[in-house]
Amino acid sequence: MKSNRATQEPRWVRYGLLAVGLGFLFFFLGLPLVAVFVEALAQGVPLYVEALKEPETRSAIGLTIGIALAVLPFNIVFGVAAAWAIAKFEFRGKSVLITLIDLPFAVSPVVAGLVFILLFGAQGTFGPWLSEHEIKIIFAVPGMILATLFITFPFIARELIPLMQAQGKDEEEAAVSLGASGWQMFRRVTLPNIKWGLLYGVILANARAMGEFGAVSVVSGHIRGETNTLPLHVEILYNEYNAVGAFAAASILALLALVTLVAKTVVEWRMKKETEMLNTVLAPEKT
Amino acid sequence: MKKISKGLSALLLGLVASAALADVTLLNASYDVARDVYKDFNPLFQKHWKAKTGESVEIKQSHGGSTKQVRAVADGLEADVVTMNQANDIEFLADKGLVAKDWAKKFPNNASPYTSAMVFIVRKGNPKGIKDWSDLAAPGTQIIIPHPKNTGNGRNTYLSAWAWALRQPGGNDLKAQEFLGKLLKNAPLFAAGGRDATTTFMQRRMGDVLITFESEAEMIAKEFGKGEFEVVYPSLTMQTEFPVALVEKVVDKKGTRTQATAYLEYLWSKEGQENAAQNYLRPRDADILKKYSTFFPPVKTFTVDEVFGGANKAFATHFKDGGSFDQIYQSK
Amino acid sequence: MAAKTHRVLPGFGLALGYTLVYLSLLILLPLGGMVLKASELGFAQIIDIALGERSLAAFRVTFGASFLAAAVNAFFGLIVAWILVRYPFPGKRFVDALVDLPFALPTAVAGITLATLYAGNGWLGRFIEPLGIKVAYTPLGIVVALTFITLPFVVRTLQPVIEDIETEVEEAAASLGASRWQTFVKVIFPAIFPALLTGFALAFARAVGEYGSVIFIAGNLPLISEIVPLLIISKLEQYDVLGATALAVVMLALSFILLLAVNLLQWWSANRHKNSEPLEVAAARASGGAA
Numbered sequence: 001m002k003s004n005r006a007t008q009e010p011r012w013v014r015y016g017l018l019a020v021g022l023g024f025l026f027f028f029l030g031l032p033l034v035a036v037f038v039e040a041l042a043q044g045v046p047l048y049v050e051a052l053k054e055p056e057t058r059s060a061i062g063l064t065i066g067i068a069l070a071v072l073p074f075n076i077v078f079g080v081a082a083a084w085a086i087a088k089f090e091f092r093g094k095s096v097l098i099t100l101i102d103l104p105f106a107v108s109p110v111v112a113g114l115v116f117i118l119l120f121g122a123q124g125t126f127g128p129w130l131s132e133h134e135i136k137i138i139f140a141v142p143g144m145i146l147a148t149l150f151i152t153f154p155f156i157a158r159e160l161i162p163l164m165q166a167q168g169k170d171e172e173e174a175a176v177s178l179g180a181s182g183w184q185m186f187r188r189v190t191l192p193n194i195k196w197g198l199l200y201g202v203i204l205a206n207a208r209a210m211g212e213f214g215a216v217s218v219v220s221g222h223i224r225g226e227t228n229t230l231p232l233h234v235e236i237l238y239n240e241y242n243a244v245g246a247f248a249a250a251s252i253l254a255l256l257a258l259v260t261l262v263a264k265t266v267v268e269w270r271m272k273k274e275t276e277m278l279n280t281v282l283a284p285e286k287t
Numbered sequence: 288m289k290k291i292s293k294g295l296s297a298l299l300l301g302l303v304a305s306a307a308l309a310d311v312t313l314l315n316a317s318y319d320v321a322r323d324v325y326k327d328f329n330p331l332f333q334k335h336w337k338a339k340t341g342e343s344v345e346i347k348q349s350h351g352g353s354t355k356q357v358r359a360v361a362d363g364l365e366a367d368v369v370t371m372n373q374a375n376d377i378e379f380l381a382d383k384g385l386v387a388k389d390w391a392k393k394f395p396n397n398a399s400p401y402t403s404a405m406v407f408i409v410r411k412g413n414p415k416g417i418k419d420w421s422d423l424a425a426p427g428t429q430i431i432i433p434h435p436k437n438t439g440n441g442r443n444t445y446l447s448a449w450a451w452a453l454r455q456p457g458g459n460d461l462k463a464q465e466f467l468g469k470l471l472k473n474a475p476l477f478a479a480g481g482r483d484a485t486t487t488f489m490q491r492r493m494g495d496v497l498i499t500f501e502s503e504a505e506m507i508a509k510e511f512g513k514g515e516f517e518v519v520y521p522s523l524t525m526q527t528e529f530p531v532a533l534v535e536k537v538v539d540k541k542g543t544r545t546q547a548t549a550y551l552e553y554l555w556s557k558e559g560q561e562n563a564a565q566n567y568l569r570p571r572d573a574d575i576l577k578k579y580s581t582f583f584p585p586v587k588t589f590t591v592d593e594v595f596g597g598a599n600k601a602f603a604t605h606f607k608d609g610g611s612f613d614q615i616y617q618s619k
Numbered sequence: 620m621a622a623k624t625h626r627v628l629p630g631f632g633l634a635l636g637y638t639l640v641y642l643s644l645l646i647l648l649p650l651g652g653m654v655l656k657a658s659e660l661g662f663a664q665i666i667d668i669a670l671g672e673r674s675l676a677a678f679r680v681t682f683g684a685s686f687l688a689a690a691v692n693a694f695f696g697l698i699v700a701w702i703l704v705r706y707p708f709p710g711k712r713f714v715d716a717l718v719d720l721p722f723a724l725p726t727a728v729a730g731i732t733l734a735t736l737y738a739g740n741g742w743l744g745r746f747i748e749p750l751g752i753k754v755a756y757t758p759l760g761i762v763v764a765l766t767f768i769t770l771p772f773v774v775r776t777l778q779p780v781i782e783d784i785e786t787e788v789e790e791a792a793a794s795l796g797a798s799r800w801q802t803f804v805k806v807i808f809p810a811i812f813p814a815l816l817t818g819f820a821l822a823f824a825r826a827v828g829e830y831g832s833v834i835f836i837a838g839n840l841p842l843i844s845e846i847v848p849l850l851i852i853s854k855l856e857q858y859d860v861l862g863a864t865a866l867a868v869v870m871l872a873l874s875f876i877l878l879l880a881v882n883l884l885q886w887w888s889a890n891r892h893k894n895s896e897p898l899e900v901a902a903a904r905a906s907g908g909a910a
Contacts, residue, residue: 008705009799018706021698022714028767029717031742032732036724039732078641085634095886097638099879104646105821106874108828108848109726111867114855115649118656118864122363125652131363139364149645158821162814162885163779173627182629197779204775207722213831214726221364222349222356223314231725236350238731239319239482241506250728257723258716265712354856379858434839437849437856476756476838479730483835486731491738491755607857616841617672 036254040247051248059225060233061252067141067229068209071148075205079156080198084190086157087164088172098161104153112150113218116143139221144229147215152205159201160194167193199267207257309345311546316366318353318373318439318529320481320506324566325370331562332553336546344546352480353439360385360534367538367547370531373439374591374598377530390532396571397592399528400554401563404586405447407519408488408497408504415495419521420451423496424469431487431494433478435471436612440481444498445612446601447525450594454523468615489515500527502567505582526588529568650871657864668862669869673841674850680758681847682873685826688765689773693819696773697811703774704781721770726831733764734836756838761846764836765826772825773818780814813885820881824874 008014041048051057082101086094104112118124120137130137137143171193175185191198213231220227222236230249238246317325329346336344349356349366357376360366361383369386371377377398380386391398409417415428423430433441448470452463478484481499488497489511496519499507504518531551538544553559560570564579576583595601605611657665668674702708703715721729737744737754744755754760784807792802830848838844847870854863 013799014706017698018702018708021695021702022708024695025699025714025717027743028770029720031736032724032729032767033717033720035732035736035742036728074641078638081634082638082642085631085638088628089631089635091635095879095882097642098882098886099875100642100646102821102824102878102882103650103871103875106824106828106878107650107871108830108851108867110830110848110851110855111653111828111863111870114860114863114867115653117362118652118860119649123361127363138362139359146645150649153645154821158817159776159779162776162817163783165813166780166783166810169628176627176629185629194779196782200775200779203719204722204771207719207771211723211725217351218355221359222351224348224350226347231727234725235727236319236322238727239480240322241482241485241510243510247728250724253723253725253728254720257719258713264716354858358855358858437853474840476844477840479834479839483731486735487738491735492740493738602857608854608859608862613673613841 033254036247036251039243040251042247043244047244048248051242051245052252054245056225056228057230057233057245057249060228060230060249063141063228064210064230064253065256067145067148068206070145071152071209072202072206074149075152075156076198076202078153079160079201080194082157083160083164083194087161087167088169101154101157104150107150109151109212109214110218112215113147116146116150116219138219139223140227143219144216144227147219148209148212151212151215152209155205155208156198156201159197159204163194163197195267199264203263210256211253309343311342311543312345312347313367313543313547313550314347314349314365315368315370315550316349316351316356316360316364317370318356319350320503321370321372321529322348322350324563324568327565328554328559328562331558332550335553335556335558336549342546344550346550354379365537365541366534367541367543368531368533368551370529370551372527372529373442374528374530375602377532378599380532380534385534385536386532387535391530393533394531394551395555397528397590398530398532399571400531400551400559401529401568401570403500403502403527403529403568404520404588405443405498405524405527406501406504406586407521408499408507408516409495409519411514411516413517413519417496417519420448420466420470420523423448423473423498424466425473428473428496429475429494430470430473431476431478431484431497432474433481433484435477436606438480440484440499441477442602442606443500443525443527445605446591446595447498447521447523449605449611450525450589451521451523453594464611464615467611471615501569501583505567520584520586523587523589526590528590653864653871654868657861657868660861660865665865665869668865673845674847674866676842677845677847677850678873680761680844681827681870684758684761684765684846685823687762688769688826689819689823691762691766692769692773692822693815696770696818697777697815700774700777700781704778718771718774721767726768726829727835729767730764730832730835733767733832734760737763737836755836756844758837758844760836760838761833761844764832765829768829768832769822769825772822773815776814776818776821777811780811784810809888813888816881816885816888820878820885823881824878827870827874 009017086098107115117138119126120130120143121127122131137146171189172185175189180188211231213235216229217232217235220229220232222228222232228236230253234246234249234253237249315325325348329348333344333346336342349364351359353371353373353376357369357371357379360369360380369377369380374391377386377390381388381390387393394400407417409415415422417423417428422428432444435441435445445467448467449463452458452466453460455462475493476487478487481503484497484499485503485507487493489507501518507516531554533544533547533551538547554563555571557572557575560572560575564570564575564582567582569583570576570579591598591601595604603610669678699718703711703718734755736742737747737760739745739748739755741755747754752759754763788806789802792806793799797805828848830846830852833846834849837846839849847866851863851866854860854866
């Protein structure tokens with residue numbers, strides 16, 4: 001209890017920080033979110049529900065979720081591998097490697113789609129070969145997955161690298177010297193340590209994968225009911241003067257982002273149980 | 288739920304070219320606000336074709352910005368037909384060898400089954416008394432337009448004002464450019480697109496006049512209410528065309544030439560023309576135009592071909608980098 | 620010590636190998652293709668495109684607004700991450716989940732919504748426009764949109780690191796007589812600084828490329844509120860793919876240099892913090908400052 005005073009700010013600082021932080025979030029996040037729902041519900045709940053019942057909207061929701069699900073496993077494996085190599089080992093050119101990983105963030109989404117057109121489009125490098133073999137990448141789902149992979153590429157790695165760097169490698173080394181296999185060490189020591197970073201990375205990558213418009217729009221071909229994701233659908237509805245439909249679809253994306261609330265709670269609960277177990281195992285060694 | 292799983296299974300089938308359930312599948316790559324037009328038109332054609340030949344046709348729609356769409360077609364989007372709102376976009380496909388060089392002659396009326404016109408939308412009661420293009424360049428008037436260089440809607444507005452200035456007594460290119468300079472000074476912003484311009488004008492209540500397609504006015508009424516604004520027809524404005532074409536390479540590959548041609552021809556049928564009129568687009572058929580004359584008051588128009596010698600030429604002179612639009616901003 | 624660790628921990632070869640292959644296929648190949656395409660134009664012409672009056676102005680607006688947005692996020696993001704980790708308050712979970720919203724919302728929706736909020740008759744615009752502050756359709760609007768779009772980066776990179784700070788060190792500092800502020804400046808801040816830099820760099824990088832939200836609130840007037848991605852779109856509207864890739868490559872090169880600089884700085888500060896300053900020393904130093 002005494003430690004509480006030592007590791008906490010004075011009351012006025014705490015309230016001040018809370019006010020500033022929450023105020024910032026209110027103006028920059030809360031208000032826009034409320035505005036989206038106000039627009040979506042502008043003509044009443046029945047019309048909102050009606051807008052979501054439209055078959056094209058629903059197939060867009062399915063495609064959006066599907067692409068996100070297809071993309072995440074790749075990003076998780078890559079993120080953990082890259083962070084492991086970068087954070088736990090010293091080698092030359094590390095900063096360059098990190099910067100290359102960051103690069104997709106710096107590529108305008110407008111261009112991110114274009115690079116795949118330049119590769120796989122009919123006038124692109126591999127275009128003629130692909131069309132000879134009747135393989136469709138661009139203007140089909142594979143192209144959209146590729147573009148989404150590109151856009152969300154850095155998230156998990158970038159989330160994990162600073163975290164794993166801050167943690168150092170003492171615990172893993174201890175585990176290995178105690179005879180743990182690589183997998184055991186990863187499962188028992190590394191994973192519990194990076195769980196929050198990994199989770200935040202997944203949540204961010206997922207949100208971005210579902211919300212991405214620019215890059216996907218270039219490679220999708222916009223075929224209704226087939227290659228139309230939710231963000232693309234939002235744009236079309238808006239352009240057609242169906243503001244309720246557009247904002248209703250957008251609100252679904254916002255809700256999908258809030259689903260992470262549930263995901264996080266579940267993971268938190270399970271992790272808590274696991275760390276309790278783990279603590280009993282590792283307790284003697286830690287002191 | 289079924290549709291969601293359908294979306295998921297479409298994903299799984301991603302690599303496999305989707306097997307058509309119908310006898311023939313056509314893909315119509317179209318501009319972004321054409322959904323209403325084709326949503327009603329496609330079933331009409333399907334019924335007509337089934338009755339005529341016994342064949343069932345599935346029609347898929349792809350909508351997006353006109354230029355973006357034709358670039359997609361050039362890059363391999365396998366559309367059987369393109370139905371656009373800018374002739375230079377079809378010219379681009381003709382240059383790439385995807386569309387016949389004489390595409391404009393393959394169908395009647397310059398291959399444009401319906402037209403529209405650029406009009407002014409003003410606030411109720413027209414408080415600023417806006418009647419013609421000259422009023423838009425007057426000091427103290429604010430105009431709301433989409434980006435004149437990057438959007439089709441904005442380009443049409445720009446060319447309409449230019450043509451009007453040319454036709455004034457003593458009008459020439461130099462004076463027209465000067466007039467456009469004054470007019471553009473009255474734009475507090477360039478909206479991202481036609482729809483964004485409307486939102487800015489109607490919902491955010493900025494500006495005194497919005498310039499847009501005649502057909503758009505009815506959409507605005509649908510969303511924001513009829514009593515909120517008035518439509519003003521200037522003394523001269525552009526007749527905007529909506530050219531259509533067959534993508535030769537694709538129909539040959541897929542063997543859909545007959546159906547695709549019939550599909551486009553059907554746009555000129557009574558049913559097709561009536562559907563256009565119901566979507567507030569001026570039909571080419573004189574009888575149907577008369578029938579819907581309350582929608583379409585007489586207006587004096589010009590075509591891009593008449594004043595600018597073709598869509599490509601107009602585009603190159605005014606909207607390419609270093610064109611007249613850029614010159615207006617560079618000279619400052 | 621450092622040499623030995625190579626052998627102690629397993630998986631370096633596999634992890635790095637996989638990273639390099641995946642990176643090459645998914646990122647370097649497509650970007651290389653783009654650079655190759657742009658090089659068809661020749662170096663002189665690329666520079667010519669990049670140094671035009673309009674392009675230069677657009678580069679200024681883009682990088683300036685992105686820098687401001689990232690700075691705003693670094694400051695407020697630190698506070699937000701701190702209160703989310705350290706302070707209990709009602710509705711915390713909801714607020715925590717809200718942070719990801721800017722990624723999930725399609726950028727166009729964000730732009731449209733922000734423009735509506737900040738327009739003269741909007742919920743916020745009606746209060747701030749009488750004060751003479753115009754946000755919608757000015758460069759300031761670009762900063763607002765970019766701040767929204769990149770908001771999650773700083774918060775989310777800081778959160779796990781703050782969660783990871785062991786309170787024992789803070790306690791040690793405190794017990795050695797350091798004030799809370801000294802503990803923050805000398806112990807906590809150095810520990811989270813690398814992550815803060817990362818968040819800043821990522822937010823900045825993302826902001827530079829952003830298009831969808833900005834065009835709805837920027838006003839897009841040449842020389843005033845035109846961003847580089849808009850010029851790229853403008854080239855594409857002219858079917859000028861080469862010109863578009865040229866601009867994109869210039870943007871990419873600039874971003875790469877900036878990111879590399881930040882990453883080197885981050886690596887350097889992380890190392891300094893880790894090697895020369897074990898936490899106990901930091902704690903002692905913090906208290907030394909107090910004495």
